[in-house]
Amino acid sequence: MSSTAPAVQTFEDRYSLPVVETITDSPEEIRRKQERVRALAAERNAILLAHHYQRPEVQEVADAVADSLKLSQQAAKTNADVIVFCGVHFMAETASIICPGKTVLLPDLRAGCSLAAAVTPEELREWKAKLPDAVVVSYINTSAAVKAESDYCCTSANASKVVASIPADRTILFLPDKFLATVVARQTGRSNIVAYPGYCHVHKTIQPEQVSALLDEHPDIELLLHPECGCVSSCMAKAMDGTLPQDRTFFLSTEGMLRHIASSNATEFAVGTEMGILHQLNKKFPEKTFHPVNPHAVCGFMKTITLDRVIHSLETMTPEVRVPEPIATKARRAIDRMLALA
Numbered sequence: 403m404s405s406t407a408p409a410v411q412t413f414e415d416r417y418s419l420p421v422v423e424t425i426t427d428s429p430e431e432i433r434r435k436q437e438r439v440r441a442l443a444a445e446r447n448a449i450l451l452a453h454h455y456q457r458p459e460v461q462e463v464a465d466a467v468a469d470s471l472k473l474s475q476q477a478a479k480t481n482a483d484v485i486v487f488c489g490v491h492f493m494a495e496t497a498s499i500i501c502p503g504k505t506v507l508l509p510d511l512r513a514g515c516s517l518a519a520a521v522t523p524e525e526l527r528e529w530k531a532k533l534p535d536a537v538v539v540s541y542i543n544t545s546a547a548v549k550a551e552s553d554y555c556c557t558s559a560n561a562s563k564v565v566a567s568i569p570a571d572r573t574i575l576f577l578p579d580k581f582l583a584t585v586v587a588r589q590t591g592r593s594n595i596v597a598y599p600g601y602c603h604v605h606k607t608i609q610p611e612q613v614s615a616l617l618d619e620h621p622d623i624e625l626l627l628h629p630e631c632g633c634v635s636s637c638m639a640k641a642m643d644g645t646l647p648q649d650r651t652f653f654l655s656t657e658g659m660l661r662h663i664a665s666s667n668a669t670e671f672a673v674g675t676e677m678g679i680l681h682q683l684n685k686k687f688p689e690k691t692f693h694p695v696n697p698h699a700v701c702g703f704m705k706t707i708t709l710d711r712v713i714h715s716l717e718t719m720t721p722e723v724r725v726p727e728p729i730a731t732k733a734r735r736a737i738d739r740m741l742a743l744a
């Protein structure tokens with residue numbers, strides 16, 4: 403990868419991380435609240451879209467549980483009048499851009515994203531000015547204003563496909579995740595990707611020593627690592643030199659993990675991503691065993707969405723996320739290209 407990247411290297415002062423609340427509801431209270439959510443959703447003709455990192459009781463009440471790409475596709479095809487996004491702000495913005503005629507609710511506006519906070523539209527404009535002939539590929543974890551400055555949008559599920567579709571001689575500015583950029587550069591064999599130095603504060607804590615320790619304990623395990631993880635550069639190099647088993651080390655989006663597990667003969671997996679995914683894994687594959695690489699990998703932004711806040715949101719039809727024109731029109735071009743390559 404090229405090194406003509408912005409000088410900023412840390413971004414923690416750009417956001418306030420919400421404290422993760424402990425929910426003490428009994429199973430009966432949870433059931434009652436879920437029934438209330440479903441009744442309100444029917445009344446409002448609303449669809450509930452939940453990300454894999456949501457709380458289990460929120461995943462259970464949703465119409466669809468998936469990764470960013472699949473949730474965007476669900477938003478694009480729904481006939482509902484209202485989309486309740488049980489995820490984070492950039493996801494609700496994306497749904498609003500794809501479905502301008504619908505009401506998009508985000509039950510807690512504190513649901514931001516450290517990765518999306520890493521790059522502002524001003525920073526991207528400055529970066530583009532330095533490399534005016536480059537093609538800009540933005541990860542979906544960016545604000546609508548950053549997407550509006552981008553040529554393509556991508557998710558971890560289709561990033562390599564999007565980059566591979568761009569002529570090989572064009573320099574690519576890839577943002578904001580430096581770890582995903584490493585994976586994409588390796589998978590596409592390109593040396594002309596300039597990576598922005600952003601990262602997700604949760605995935606950054608997933609480290610190569612934790613992967614090695616799990617492998618020592620469970621030698622036959624398959625390693626499933628999200629490309630945002632802090633361990634990817636090291637683990638890719640280790641898989642290449644044989645320190646990690648090359649045929650059992652995979653860099654996958656959350657949806658990719660689910661697909662891989664369904665087709666794998668392995669019975670034990672190391673899972674390197676946010677802890678919320680374990681709910682779907684244990685539910686869909688009860689006969690298999692999953693070991694989180696880092697059990698402390700919990701996203702405080704995702705966990706702001708609770709059943710109480712979903713109920714409040716549907717009762718009051720707030721808070722609504724709407725992306726103003728002309729930002730939405732400009733961002734839609736990059737998002738449409740992403741969906742066309744899904």
Ligand code: SF4
Nearest residue numbers: 515516517602604701
């Ligand atoms: S896990 Fe990381 S990338 Fe995903 S929403 Fe949370 S902060 Fe953003």
